[in-house]
Amino acid sequence: MTARLFSGKALALAMESDQKVRAEALPRNPALAVVLVGDDPASRVYVRNKVRACERTSVRSIEITLPYETTEETVLAEVARLNADPEVDGILVQLPLPEHVDASKVVSAIDPAKDVDGFHTTSAGSLLQGLPGFRPCTPAGVMEILKAAEIDPAGKQALVIGRSMIVGKPMALMLLDADATVTIAHSRTPNLPELCRQADIVVAAAGKADLVKAYMVKEGAVVIDVGTNRLPSGRLVGDVAPDVVDRASVMTPVPGGVGPMTIAMLIENTIRSAEGRLGKAH
Numbered sequence: 001m002t003a004r005l006f007s008g009k010a011l012a013l014a015m016e017s018d019q020k021v022r023a024e025a026l027p028r029n030p031a032l033a034v035v036l037v038g039d040d041p042a043s044r045v046y047v048r049n050k051v052r053a054c055e056r057t058s059v060r061s062i063e064i065t066l067p068y069e070t071t072e073e074t075v076l077a078e079v080a081r082l083n084a085d086p087e088v089d090g091i092l093v094q095l096p097l098p099e100h101v102d103a104s105k106v107v108s109a110i111d112p113a114k115d116v117d118g119f120h121t122t123s124a125g126s127l128l129q130g131l132p133g134f135r136p137c138t139p140a141g142v143m144e145i146l147k148a149a150e151i152d153p154a155g156k157q158a159l160v161i162g163r164s165m166i167v168g169k170p171m172a173l174m175l176l177d178a179d180a181t182v183t184i185a186h187s188r189t190p191n192l193p194e195l196c197r198q199a200d201i202v203v204a205a206a207g208k209a210d211l212v213k214a215y216m217v218k219e220g221a222v223v224i225d226v227g228t229n230r231l232p233s234g235r236l237v238g239d240v241a242p243d244v245v246d247r248a249s250v251m252t253p254v255p256g257g258v259g260p261m262t263i264a265m266l267i268e269n270t271i272r273s274a275e276g277r278l279g280k281a282h
């Protein structure tokens, strides 16, 4: 079988036209504040892509770039200022933070009503309990891709590779909520090939190039590649080996797959936050 490559980029662009209309229907533009501490080159690419998506959707982007040496106290003060600003709808503190700044303390300082990343314990608790709240953007983007590709997880065997707070754990909960039978594999899982071969849906989010190889994949499986690994050459590759395309039915490319959908969901969360704040029901 040769997999259909599902373009997350095309889906993200299609969502943007509706998002722009909604953003422009509000009494003021929705606003997203991004706090970047230090100068990580990978983070800069991501921030630039976000800024461009904001421009295309009429979302105001507020960039706060602080030097690497910034103290935890100063980062917390910045978050407090953005919490109090009625013109700010979403706050994203770019991770990872420098070692001398406690990331969980900073994330928990964000007003949950502005937590468009969905990383606050309140947002995580809402997901766990099936209550409304902001969902983490990457797994939310994967669920949108499955929906657009008309893949219903109900009754399917899903394998999530990776257990991070940002992708793996929320991804497993969302697939479970969609009635999949979910297995979570991680770096200490000894029988990954065996588990992978049983899966109808594989979400690879381990951050390891070529982790998922063709021989591990069931014929006709859906393979979603969340990996973003930068090779020494500068090329961006996922966690899924290229020859998996010969076994899967649907696959997402890197770049152009989950990455653009992560940003589309961030914009979505920001506009929903603004709609709530500005009194428009959703």
Ligand SMILES: Nc1nc(=O)c2c([nH]1)NC[C@@H]1CN(c3ccc(C(=O)N[C@@H](CCC(=O)O)C(=O)O)cc3)C=[N+]21
Pocket: 043, 045, 046, 049, 092, 093, 094, 095, 096, 117, 137, 228, 236, 254, 255, 256, 257, 258, 259, 260, 262, 263
């Ligand atoms: N608080 C926080 N929230 C995040 O969501 C977050 C973060 N910190 N820190 C860094 C990671 C990484 N991440 C990406 C999102 C989109 C692309 C993306 O758009 N990638 C494009 C192009 C990338 C390229 O060409 O370099 C693609 O895959 O096609 C990449 C990486 C979000 N992260």
